[in-house]
Every structure is written in C-alpha cells, then in structure tokens.
Amino acid sequence: xxxxxxxxxxxxxxxxxxxxxxxxxxxxxxxxxxxxxxxxxxxxxxxxxxxxxxxxxxxxxxxxxxxxxxxxxxxxxxxxxxxxxxxxxxxxxxxxxxxxxxxxxxxxxxxxxxxxxxxxxxxxxxxxxxxxxxxxxxxxxxxxxxxxxxxxxxxxxxxxxxxxxxxxxxxxxxxxxxxxxxxxxx
Amino acid sequence: xxxxxxxxxxxxxxxxxxxxxxxxxxxxxxxxxxxxxxxxxxxxxxxxxxxxxxxxxxxxxxxxxxxxxxxxxxxxxxxxxxxxxxxxxxxxxxxxxxxxxxxxxxxxxxxxxxxxxxxxxxxxxxxxxxxxxxxxxxxxxxxxxxxxxxxxxxxxxxxxxxxxxxxxxxxxxxxxxxxxxxxxxxxxxxxxxxxxxxxxxxxxxxxxxxxxxxxxxxxxxxxxxxxxxxxxxxxxxxxxxxxxxxxxxxxxxxxxxxxxxxxxxxxxxxxxxxxxxxxxxxx
Numbered sequence: 001x002x003x004x005x006x007x008x009x010x011x012x013x014x015x016x017x018x019x020x021x022x023x024x025x026x027x028x029x030x031x032x033x034x035x036x037x038x039x040x041x042x043x044x045x046x047x048x049x050x051x052x053x054x055x056x057x058x059x060x061x062x063x064x065x066x067x068x069x070x071x072x073x074x075x076x077x078x079x080x081x082x083x084x085x086x087x088x089x090x091x092x093x094x095x096x097x098x099x100x101x102x103x104x105x106x107x108x109x110x111x112x113x114x115x116x117x118x119x120x121x122x123x124x125x126x127x128x129x130x131x132x133x134x135x136x137x138x139x140x141x142x143x144x145x146x147x148x149x150x151x152x153x154x155x156x157x158x159x160x161x162x163x164x165x166x167x168x169x170x171x172x173x174x175x176x177x178x179x180x181x182x183x184x185x186x
Numbered sequence: 187x188x189x190x191x192x193x194x195x196x197x198x199x200x201x202x203x204x205x206x207x208x209x210x211x212x213x214x215x216x217x218x219x220x221x222x223x224x225x226x227x228x229x230x231x232x233x234x235x236x237x238x239x240x241x242x243x244x245x246x247x248x249x250x251x252x253x254x255x256x257x258x259x260x261x262x263x264x265x266x267x268x269x270x271x272x273x274x275x276x277x278x279x280x281x282x283x284x285x286x287x288x289x290x291x292x293x294x295x296x297x298x299x300x301x302x303x304x305x306x307x308x309x310x311x312x313x314x315x316x317x318x319x320x321x322x323x324x325x326x327x328x329x330x331x332x333x334x335x336x337x338x339x340x341x342x343x344x345x346x347x348x349x350x351x352x353x354x355x356x357x358x359x360x361x362x363x364x365x366x367x368x369x370x371x372x373x374x375x376x377x378x379x380x381x382x383x384x385x386x387x388x389x390x391x392x393x394x395x396x397x398x399x400x401x402x403x404x405x406x407x408x409x410x411x412x413x414x415x416x417x418x419x420x421x422x423x424x425x426x427x428x429x430x431x432x433x434x435x436x437x438x439x440x441x442x443x444x445x446x447x448x449x450x451x452x453x454x455x456x457x458x459x460x461x462x463x464x465x466x467x468x469x
C-alpha cells in the first residue's frame with residue numbers, strides 16, 4: 001500500500017535529484033486530492049517539506065488554507081520573514097526577490113525557498129545553467145521571463161547568501177535552481 | 187509492535203530533508219539539524235543513519251560499509267536496523283547500490299550519477315582544533331577566514347617535515363568552504379573532486395549535515411612547496427588478490443611476523459577475485 005509516508009519519500013528523492021543536478025527535470029507523477037489552482041507537483045512538494053516548524057507565505061487564500069490543514073505549516077503574513085514562499089508565476093512580485101530572507105554570513109541556511117508554479121518547463125525563454133551539480137552546462141527552457149532571473153541573480157550574487165528556487169509547472173515537471181547555479185540568458 | 191517506515195517519525199524526516207536540501211544548495215557548509223534519538227548511541231554513526239533513514243524508500247538497494255568492509259559489526263547492525271524497518275534489498279556491490287552508507291571510506295568503484303553516498307562524520311568542524319568556540323568558528327566560516335586550517339598543517343610541517351593528517355584531511359569545497367570530509371584516508375580525497383554521485387555527510391553527535399553535490403570542485407588544502415599527496419600503494423601487493431594501487435591495510439602475519447597488505451575495500455576485492463575465477467574457468 002502506498003501511504004503519504006511513501007509518497008513524500010519518493011518526492012523528496014526527486015527533489016534531491018533536482019537540487020543536486022540543477023536543470024535536471026523530475027516529473028512528479030504521484031496523485032493528490034488537489035483543491036487549489038496550483039499543480040499537483042507544487043502542492044506535493046509543499047506537503048513533502050512543510051510542517052509546524054516552518055512558516056510560509058502565500059498570497060493565494062485556497063493554497064494557504066490547504067497547506068495549513070494538510071501540513072500544519074504556519075501561514076506568515078509577512079513574506080520577508082517566511083521560510084517558504086508559495087506562489088504562481090502570475091502573482092510573483094519583484095519585492096519577493098528583494099525582501100525575502102537571504103541568510104546571514106554565519107547562517108546562510110536561514111534563507112527563503114521560493115516555490116513557484118510556472119506556466120511551462122520546457123517551453124519559453126532558453127537559459128544556460130552552470131555551477132555545482134552540473135557537468136559543464138545544462139540548457140533549459142522556461143516560461144519564466146529573464147527579468148525574474150535578473151532579480152534572482154541580484155539576491156544570489158553574494159554567495160553563500162541567497163535564495164533557492166523550486167519551479168513546478170502544469171505538467172508536474174519540477175526543477176530546482178539553488179543559489180550556487182549561474183543562470184545565463186541565451 | 188509495528189514501527190514507522192524507516193524508523194523515524196515523519197516530522198523528524200521532514201526536518202532532516204529540509205536541512206539536507208539547504209546543505210546541497212551551500213556545498214561544504216555545515217547546516218545545523220536537530221539530530222533525534224536513535225536506538226544506537228551518538229557517535230556510532232547516527233548522523234549518517236538519520237540521513238539514510240530520511241532518504242531510503244522501498245525501491246532502494248542499500249549498501250552499508252565500515253572501513254571498507256560490508257561485514258563488520260557496525261555495518262551489519264546499521265544495515266539490519268534499516269532493513270528491518272523498511273524491507274529494502276541489500277547488496278555488497280557498489281555499482282548496484284542506489285544508497286550507500288559508509289564509515290571512513292569512499293568505495294574504490296567510482297560513484298555513478300544519481301547514486302547517493304552517505305558518510306558518517308565524528309567531527310564536522312575542520313577548525314575545531316584551532317578554535318574551540320562554535321560561535322567563533324561559524325564567524326570564521328562566514329568570513330572565509332581559514333588561516334587557522336593552514337596553520338595547523340604548517341605546524342605539522344615545521345614539527346615533522348611533512349603534513350601528518352592522514353585521515354579527515356581538510357578540503358576546500360567549491361572555492362568557498364573548508365570542510366572536514368570525515369575520517370576517510372587522504373587516498374579518498376581526490377575521489378570527491380567532480381565526482382558523479384551525491385555525497386551527503388551527517389554528524390549525529392555534533393548535529394550537522396553537509397554535502398558535496400555532483401560535479402563540484404573539491405580541493406585538498408596544501409602549500410605550493412608542500413603539495414597534497416595521497417598514500418602510495420603502487421609498490422604494495424594485496425596478499426589475497428594480487429591487486430595493487432588500491433587502498434590497503436597493513437597487517438602482520440602472526441606466525442612469521444612478516445608484514446603483508448590486504449585490499450581494504452573487501453567487496454571490490456571479492457568482485458576482482460570472482461572475475462578472475464570466471465576468467466580462469468573459461469580458459
């Protein structure tokens with residue numbers, strides 16, 4: 001029998017693969033009762049990582065309610081102190097990149113992770129990724145416009161400070177772009 | 187009595203999982219984690235064990251080694267605990283395993299993409315011998331102030347004429363963090379550099395997780411006039427298998443008092459011996 005214990009384990013391993021190989025696309029195929037407007041991949045990723053020890057910000061009321069009930073994660077009205085931000089590409093704001101936690105030098109892990117549900121992974125603007133986890137370079141196409149990456153690169157320019165991105169799309173494709181990854185527009 | 191899959195409760199796993207993802211995002215940085223109680227004492231591989239338990243799934247094929255051996259008490263007990271709470275398959279063959287937990291060795295067979303090597307770490311802080319305060323070592327890491335790590339090596343050269351750190355030889359990860367690679371021999375340090383698998387390191391007693399993602403630069407600390415050197419086994423021959431150039435244990439024959447060498451990675455030796463036996467049978 002496949003319980004939530006096994007589902008989250010499988011998704012965690014997919015996240016590990018995606019995080020340790022930026023640009024590598026994992027498809028989250030597990031099923032979930034999804035009452036939100038987000039993809040299953042976004043909901044399941046949050047269900048895998050959230051519990052009552054973290055706070056999250058989401059402008060989407062349904063998603064906020066669902067995650068609170070399903071994971072016990074603490075909704076945070078203030079995105080500048082949230083551990084996770086859960087948002088759709090359409091609702092993304094420049095302030096999110098500028099004002100979220102990016103860690104401090106003695107504790108760079110005290111930074112936000114942005115979980116963004118985008119239109120498409122595989123179509124759109126082409127990017128070249130390089131850095132730890134990538135053999136030479138990986139090319140990837142994302143519906144995500146380069147203006148967002150310009151903001152992201154600005155937050156991540158002082159490594160080890162920065163933010164990590166988890167991107168999901170409607171087809172439940174998932175990629176992780178950690179702060180170490182150099183993103184170039186092609 | 188039934189036990190949760192992979193022993194740990196889901197909250198503990200989630201915490202370890204979040205910290206592990208951070209560790210991958212900041213290669214070589216020691217991420218603090220809660221380090222829960224386990225049925226083995228801290229200092230006996232609990233960091234590695236917690237990482238393994240947070241990772242393991244029903245489809246995994248598990249290998250556990252202790253100092254290169256699949257059959258030592260520590261390796262067997264850890265494997266038994268993981269298997270009895272998950273029912274996963276086990277193997278001794280490095281290339282067949284999806285998840286490898288190891289104490290003090292990186293296997294001779296190179297890691298493949300998507301394989302995960304979990305190392306048990308007793309002392310995760312490479313600066314601890316020069317600075318006792320955790321608060322201060324965290325600041326030194328923050329400032330990338332690593333003269334202490336170099337002074338330690340420099341003093342060894344002044345005293346003994348060469349660097350005496352044989353295991354747990356400090357490395358620089360991704361040109362940013364100096365990291366303790368756990369007490370693997372110097373011989374294994376170069377295996378981490380741009381390796382294809384993911385290496386996760388867990389220190390249960392010291393409550394730290396750090397990571398080396400695949401294709402990441404890992405450089406052993408050294409000086410221009412005292413370059414990094416690994417142990418040489420080119421002129422040594424394994425008594426059992428005739429292998430050479432692999433990491434070996436130096437042993438003494440109790441009857442004759444003669445010194446001899448044996449391959450430390452026992453599963454690798456077994457694979458080579460079996461290969462030889464098959465080849466000989468074919469002739």
